[in-house]
Amino acid sequence: MTTILLHSLLLIIVYASVWFMIALYKKRNDVADIAWGPGYILICGYLFITQDISSVGWLQMVLVAVWALRLSIHIYLRNRNKPEDYRYRQWREEWGASFYVRSFLQVFLLQGVLLLIIASPVMLAAHTSNTTLSGYSYAGVTIWLIGFYFQAVGDYQLMVFLKRRTSAQEIMQTGLWKYTRHPNYFGEIMMWWGIYIIVLPLPGSGWFVISPLLITYLLLYVSGIPLLEKKYRGNAAFDDYKKRTSPLVPLPPGKTASLENKD
Numbered sequence: 001m002t003t004i005l006l007h008s009l010l011l012i013i014v015y016a017s018v019w020f021m022i023a024l025y026k027k028r029n030d031v032a033d034i035a036w037g038p039g040y041i042l043i044c045g046y047l048f049i050t051q052d053i054s055s056v057g058w059l060q061m062v063l064v065a066v067w068a069l070r071l072s073i074h075i076y077l078r079n080r081n082k083p084e085d086y087r088y089r090q091w092r093e094e095w096g097a098s099f100y101v102r103s104f105l106q107v108f109l110l111q112g113v114l115l116l117i118i119a120s121p122v123m124l125a126a127h128t129s130n131t132t133l134s135g136y137s138y139a140g141v142t143i144w145l146i147g148f149y150f151q152a153v154g155d156y157q158l159m160v161f162l163k164r165r166t167s168a169q170e171i172m173q174t175g176l177w178k179y180t181r182h183p184n185y186f187g188e189i190m191m192w193w194g195i196y197i198i199v200l201p202l203p204g205s206g207w208f209v210i211s212p213l214l215i216t217y218l219l220l221y222v223s224g225i226p227l228l229e230k231k232y233r234g235n236a237a238f239d240d241y242k243k244r245t246s247p248l249v250p251l252p253p254g255k256t257a258s259l260e261n262k263d
Contacts, residue, residue: 001127012112020108030085032107037072039115040064047126057125121199121208128202140198147190154183171237179250185219186248
C-alpha cells in the first residue's frame with residue numbers, strides 16, 4: 001500500500017504541475033476545478049495498470065470514473081467563454097507578489113494532496129486482491145446512486161436556471177433546490193460515503209474513513225457552502241430562501257425554520 005501511495009503522490013505532483021502551467025498560459029486558476037475530476041481518473045488508470053484488480057476494485061473505479069467525467073465536463077461547459085471564477089480572481093488580487101508561488105502550493109498542489117486522501121478507499125480496494133462483492137457493496141452503490149442523482153440533477157437544474165434568469169439577484173429555489181440549498185454538495189458527500197461503505201469489509205478499512213470525512217468537512221466548512229453563500233451576503237431573496245431551506249440535507253420547505261424556532 002505504501003508503494004501505491006508514493007507512486008500516486010509522484011503522479012499527482014506531476015499532474016498538478018502540468019495544470020499549473022496550463023493556468024499560467026490561460027491566465028486563469030479556475031482550470032483547477034476542471035482538473036479535479038480527471039485527477040481521480042489518472043489514479044484509477046495507474047491502479048488498473050499496476051494492480052490485480054478485484055471485483056470490488058472494479059466497482060469503485062467505475063463509480064469514480066463516471067462521477068469524475070460528468071463533473072469535469074459540467075464544470076468545463078459552465079466556465080467556457082466566461083471570466084475567471086470570482087474566488088480565484090479574489091485570490092489573484094489578494095496574493096499580490098506571492099501569487100504564483102501560492103497558486104502552485106495552495107491551489108494545485110494542495111488540491112492534489114486532498115485528491116489522494118479522498119481517493120484512498122479506491123487504492124485500498126485495488127491493493128486488496130481476491131475480494132468479492134458483498135452486502136456492503138450493494139449498500140454503497142445504492143447510496144452512491146442517490147448522491148449521483150442529487151449532484152447531476154441539481155447541477156442541470158441550476159444550469160438551466162442561470163441561462164433563463166433575468167437578474168443576478170434571482171435565486172434558484174425550485175426542483176431539488178426547493179429542499180436543500182446545495183443538492184450538488186449533498187450528492188457529492190453521499191457518493192463518497194457510498195464509495196467508502198463498499199470497502200468496509202476490507203482489512204484496515206477503518207483508517208480510510210478519512211476520505212468521506214474530509215470531503216464532508218471541506219464542503220460544509222471550507223471550500224463549499226461557506227465560500228458560495230458568502231457571495232450572496234446581503235441578497236434579500238437569498239436571506240429569505242435561507243430561512244426556509246435546509247443548508248444540505250434535503251428537508252421539506254420551512255422545516256429548517258421551524259426546527260430553529262424550537263431551539
